Amino acid sequence: MNRTLVPLALVPLFLLAGCGSATQTAPPSSGAPATTAPVVTPTITPGSTPAGLRPPTSTKEIEVERTTVASPTVTGARFGRHQGFDRVVIDLAGDVPGYTARWVPELVQDGSGDRIDVKGGAYLQLTMSPAIAHTGAGKPTWTGGPIFQAQLGNVQSVVKTGDFEGVVGVGIVLDHRAPFRVLEQKSPNRLVIDVAH
Template sequence: MRKISAGMGAVVAVAGLGLVAPGPASASPYCGIMWGSLAKADPDMSSANVTNVRTGQQACYDRLVIDLSGKVAGYSVQYVPVVVQDGSGFEIPLLGDADLQVTVTAPSYNQGGQATYVPAAKAELSNVSGYQTFRQVAYAGSFEGYTSVGLGVRARLPFRVFTLDGPDGGSRLVVDVAHHW
């Protein structure tokens, strides 16, 4: 009887340890990134003009920067089934398995209709070969005060959007897309 009681006691003790023992540690976010992949927007209108589009690589993400001649005051960045050209609605095919449409409420022309940003190649604004996340950056047009850029990415990954002041009285719209979840 004592053996049965001792055996039952051991089983209860082991079962009880399972209840109070800590579970497996949850995975920490990649590089501390906690961004998400839902649309991000600021509905304001800008009086600035787009002057440049450029990209860069960071340790944990790839970066798209849209330079403006004044203060950034409005944007929309979201994953879409297909990026469309401003005004016409023509589809802009992009490399990669996910498409981000980046729209800034600033034209790429001044009040006199003169271009402030003229890309050399609309289908490839920046050479992103060798980037971990970006696959293609394409100009989607500028129409009625809005300028759009199509960003083809490897997969639907988390991203963040923010603005920076400068240089020379201008500002920048920054879109970072993480390399991983």
């Protein structure tokens, strides 16, 4: 079997992401907005799936209500392709917030309601509440974007749709509508959205 050595600094990223043959992350901000995430190829057997998961089978919208003592902070998003599905991981500092995942006709900016100009065949909107994506001084904790190009099997882009009044929005731009699931994972806390190819 042909193996490629990966710098040890990248190993924790792959363990946290639970992503397969291609993983992408949003780069740290250098002051200028970034719109494309770099591609990182881990040494995982092609076609492998996290914990043997099969592709999701339901298109039903999801709503989980939750209150927390302090608003969790969104610190970033990662995405990767697996056999039969794509995965988007939302990294959190603090508890897992309440969330909804629903189909929308287009993506709009939270607060203003302005349409976000991103093309796709379907749009899945993840809304987390209570949640924030900035520090007490107003500095963003999820840098870059607002549009991160993914170009996976079905997930085309991941979009920051807002950080407004205790609500953080993430739009997932798809090639086509397909079954999905939302998983909560701990240590560290994160929300995982899997979308079938």
